[in-house]
Amino acid sequence: MTDPQEHLTQNSTQSTSQNTSQGPAHAVQAQPFDYLIVGAGFAGSVLAERLAASGQRVLVVDRRPHIGGNAYDCYDDAGVLIHPYGPHIFHTNSADVFDYLSQFTEWRPYQHRVKASVDGQLVPMPINLDTVNELYGLNLTSFELEDFFASVAEPVEQVRTSEDVVVSRVGRDLYQKFFRGYTRKQWGLDPSELDASVTARVPTRTNRDDRYFADVYQAMPLHGYTRMFQNMLSSPNIKVMLNTDYREVVDLIPWRHMIYTGPVDAFFDHCYGPLPYRSLEFRHETHGADFLLPVGTVNYPNDYAYTRVSEFKHITGQRHHQTSVVYEFPRAEGDPYYPVPRPENAELYKRYEALAQARTDVTFVGRLATYRYYNMDQVVAQALNTFKKLMSQSQG
């Protein structure tokens, strides 16, 4: 992979020692940072950009060796643009979010398509007319599919869990073929133990639309996410310090207000116990073929230990004589990726949220800091709203 250090912005603070040695430390102490931002992912970078544009001096600290958080992309050894933390597809219905990000990147239109490997066939996912016809050897029309779903759906009095959502919509057989195994692998929990919101994210269609997302805006940053983040962080008012846990510098470098985008439970030393997160292990492979998969992602709900395989060239549009894919193996331990949506976890989060709200010197933003199963666009929207609140507080 390319050297992650090359993604340091030109303003980067290269090491902690620079700030603690006599000369630079003196200069820093003379003019404290207005904001210390923990995390250079979407939440941290959007806020850094907005604050810097309004004249604030910002220090962004990330413990990883690169900017971009989980959306970071880079070229692998073969020269294929990959997403080390799994495939990231940008999609949103928000014109505000899309317009905001468009200041930092051009776009390549891209509609993600997914197939699921079920009963030895690769069929469209989300379930649509072709999925049902191919799977059961039928020739239904859209109208007939509505009747089909109605005949197999199992009425549920109150839809509470992820199982309820699917079974009440498409019945038990499709639930078992497409959702039960996948969810168990992904979350280590049965769908009956997870909030309805998890499977409610995946629609069911009676037409032949085989796009994974139906949002108004669906596109990939033309030159990749990392380039977009570099542009966002390019203001002279922003310094970026990588390979640094904020705890290493929090007492060394003067700042007025902190924006924290890491895991909220870690910030409070897990005082109420750890919030459950789901992790992933990624297996990246490069093959000497033009393409391996028919579409961007193939899901394996019922076979293998991995949940899905994704092929980056479909997603990025890159032309290359080789191709790189990533397999995702869900794990209980490891880097926190997904907050686990369950009522008891929401309760535990509320206790941390109360602590967070009491901290007037720190603002908590982003997927891990607010324990929300947010997509990139939702994190951008949350960060833009947070910026507005910070501005109105400072003016009020």
Ligand SMILES: Cc1cc2nc3c(=O)[nH]c(=O)nc-3n(C[C@H](O)[C@H](O)[C@H](O)COP(=O)(O)OP(=O)(O)OC[C@H]3O[C@@H](n4cnc5c(N)ncnc54)[C@H](O)[C@@H]3O)c2cc1C
């Ligand atoms: C496998 C996977 C696939 C996804 N696919 C999509 C997709 O297709 N489309 C979509 O819209 N969304 C997708 N997402 C969600 C997307 O990744 C998130 O919404 C988004 O990246 C969250 O941004 P963030 O800034 O809140 O958090 P992050 O990107 O996690 O950034 C937080 C940063 O804080 C840093 N940090 C944490 N603690 C500390 C500390 N103590 N000191 C210093 N730094 C610290 C971390 O190193 C990290 O870089 C996916 C997520 C995963 C895991």
